[in-house]
Amino acid sequence: MTAELTLGAEEELHLIDVETGRLSARAPHLLSRLPADRFGAELQRTTVETNVPVVWTLTDLRREILELRRELAEVTAAEGLAIGAVGTAPRSEFSDFELTTTGRYGRMHEQYRLLVDEQLICGLQVHVGVADRDMAVRIAGRVAPVLPALLALSASSPFWNGQDTGYASIRSIIWQRWPSAGATGPMQDAAEYERLLDDLIGSGVIADAKMAYFDVRPSSHAPTLELRTCDACPLVDDAVLIAGLFRAAVRRAELDVLDDRPHELRAQPLHRAAMWQAARSGLSGELLDLEAHPTRLPAREAVLGLVDRLRPQLEELGDWDDVRELVQGTLARGNSADRQRAAFAERGELDDVVAQVIDETRGPAAGVGAALPTLTGYRLRAGDEAIGPGLHPRTAYTDIAAFFQGLGAAEIGRRTAERDRWAEEARVGFVVDGHEDPFHCDLVPRVVSRHEWSQLEAGLTQRARAIEAFLRDAYGERRAVADGILSAHQVVGAAGWRDEATRLPAGAVRAPVQGFDLIRTEFGGWRVLEDNVRSPSGAAFSLAVRDLLDAVVPDAPRPSGLLDPTTVFALLRRTLLARTAPPGPHEEREPVAALLSSGPTSSAWYEHRALAEGAGLLLVQPADLAVRDGRVVEASTGAVVDALYLRLDDELIDLASPDDPLLGVHLMDVAEGGGVVLANGPGNGLADDKAMYCAVPDLIWYYLGEKPLLESVPTYRTGDPAERLAVLDRVGELVTKPVDGQGGHGVLIGPSASAARVAERRAEIAADPAHWVAQEVVLLSSHPTLTSSGLQPRHVDLRCFVYLTGVEPGEAALADLALTRVAPEGSMIVNSSQGGGAKDTWIVGPSGGGSGAIV
Structure with missing residues (x-):
């Protein structure tokens, strides 16, 4: 040298x-x-x-x-x-x-x-x-x-x-x-x-x-x-x-x-x-x-x-x-x-x-080695929530990983079969094209820490209050348009707009049940991916997953401070009845809330049944309702219904029954007069529109005067000429979605798509720019999933639920449950209609547990 x-x-x-x-x-x-x-x-x-x-x-x-x-x-x-x-x-x-x-x-x-x-x-x-x-x-x-x-x-x-x-x-x-x-x-x-x-x-x-x-x-x-x-x-x-x-x-x-x-x-x-x-x-x-x-x-x-x-x-x-x-x-x-x-x-x-x-x-030059199990063969990637460097479980997963790692192939097979039998007997599933698809559930629970849950609680209740304030304003005075926060075409006539929604009383809570899809980045931070304001589903499926795990893996170690997801029933009931009119002077009865469903053909029919039973709601279909003397009643008994929680596949205004071909119109008449509360009523799709997602941070600033506490994913409106040009150049690098899409339909992940499919999407956007949005690709975090070969990572997201009785602080509550959705192997699309599944979400709350209470 x-x-x-x-x-x-x-x-x-x-x-x-x-x-x-x-x-x-x-x-x-x-x-x-x-x-x-x-x-x-x-x-x-x-x-x-x-x-x-x-x-x-x-x-x-x-x-x-x-x-x-x-x-x-x-x-x-x-x-x-x-x-x-x-x-x-x-x-x-x-x-x-x-x-x-x-x-x-x-x-x-x-x-x-x-x-x-x-x-x-x-x-x-x-x-x-x-x-x-x-x-x-x-x-x-x-x-x-x-x-x-x-x-x-x-x-x-x-x-x-x-x-x-x-x-x-x-x-x-x-x-x-x-x-x-x-x-x-x-x-x-x-x-x-x-x-x-x-x-x-x-x-x-x-x-x-x-x-x-x-x-x-x-x-x-x-x-x-x-x-x-x-x-x-x-x-x-x-x-x-x-x-x-x-x-x-x-x-x-x-x-x-x-x-x-x-x-x-x-x-x-x-x-x-x-x-x-x-x-x-x-x-x-x-x-x-x-x-x-x-x-x-x-x-x-x-x-x-x-x-x-x-x-x-x-x-x-x-x-x-x-x-x-x-x-x-x-x-x-x-x-x-x-x-x-x-x-x-x-x-x-x-x-x-x-x-x-x-x-x-x-300490020592190499640090102090922890006596942790090693998940040999696990395909570790950056952003895994449960498994860290060295294939060692993170602290919250030490006991959980050891439990599942110790089951062995034969026991994994036995418990997987027991899981499938349980789901079939409980009739937990989604209706797709008239057929009930089985509910795919992973047995490895996801843990959300007390610290993370408190962050989500603050950020999601804030977001829900702003969305509710926007809906009231959009169908009322439209101050946000007058003040230049939104343009008129983003509100009146936009995707999700319904003329009949202007008829609801000024003080009505339009979206008392809101769902939010979140992703966790490789750095551990949470971002809101989508807002679900029409009729967000998943709460009952989250409860079903907990029941399933209790039955199939009762011996899996639970953390202390685990929140009770069944508190959602009382929370839902309180929320639906919070704005009902008091009984008349000659009425001696408790107020009644009903869940109005499209029936067994609805994709979430299982959830409708479970929520109605758990929350003490009447479960009704259009044929079960009638309008008499300015009130909504159960047709067979004449019992007055004070609140209707809408879980419909079609628009309310179009509902018909054998005895009333204009049932939907008549229900709107009663709601306009204050005779019935419509929960998640018509017109909420205006805030569900994925193009409106871009504006939510501005809505938080405008209506609440607060800094947004949760980040959004960078999103482009292709209806804007400047943003459209940038998107058309980068379709192969972005995620593109229809503004009114649901269930993962129409989503194209550019980096995973073929050149022909990218070219096709580029043409679709150019032909109808207002129908699409594009988002930057943000990798979903991964989580261990039980497979026949042991634990392997799958991408996951999180759906949470906020219940509101108003737009003021203390009038919104994050439910003590969440649904973790799991993408199939090699995919980042978690929707059940696209082959996704679910897993139990173990939320660690304050000592003594949470209540999901609206103060």
């Missing part, structure tokens, strides 16, 4: 107050008690930097880092402090910044202002010895393609200013704001590099050569090349892995330079894009490969591809066995960002994340 290829490192470490979890600005005080040659100050008083001495092996590097951390931890512990080797401390806030008082840092603060104030970040720098400064400069450009993978491995800064940023490494995004950050581009020798520095300093934009914050730079005082890309790593082994890979990349580039091999440098915009992608997704998404004209790869494949490419150099340096083991460990457990998000998801507490960071920083 022409150079010694030595290793060195610098670690920046946050000082964290153990009691509060906040940053502590006591670095100057602590540094006065530490050796100056090994510990130093940084820009912010909340950070200490360690200087690892020059070493030759990865083993020595690991030992030195651990020793420096141990020495610093002993000093900090005596002061009630701890250290955190992460890009951003989970509880860091802007107000935590305190500048280290030196003239140089003072000048920087004066010049860069907010840019300095936000530098509550810590990185890992790795130094590799090279032959000379000219060689360092020539190598710097050649190693650029490996940097995104190294950043992804190190990513440890998802939280900043008290929230999840959506990035695996927000530190690198903040760092890139410096005017001298990023890549230098190709350079031939040290002289050219020095001229660049002189020009930058001469411009006044940077003060000195130390502010050359390039991704990779030659040292100003030693023959080394310095990697500055990575977040600080809480686990020492992650830092050692990055050092090993960087040294091998330097050696490979050095050999190419010595052999004068041509090298096509990646264009700078592509390099920036690759770095951004790594910062955004870390190891959970995609990275770009190493070519000058790169393609996208799953992050795991990109990292393993890098290791394979560097194998000759790793073997030459004696690092192959170490790096091979280290990379498998990191990919198995995930990077720090993955682990931090998993810790936060348990309870929604940043304190849990802080504790994890501190424990990992002061």
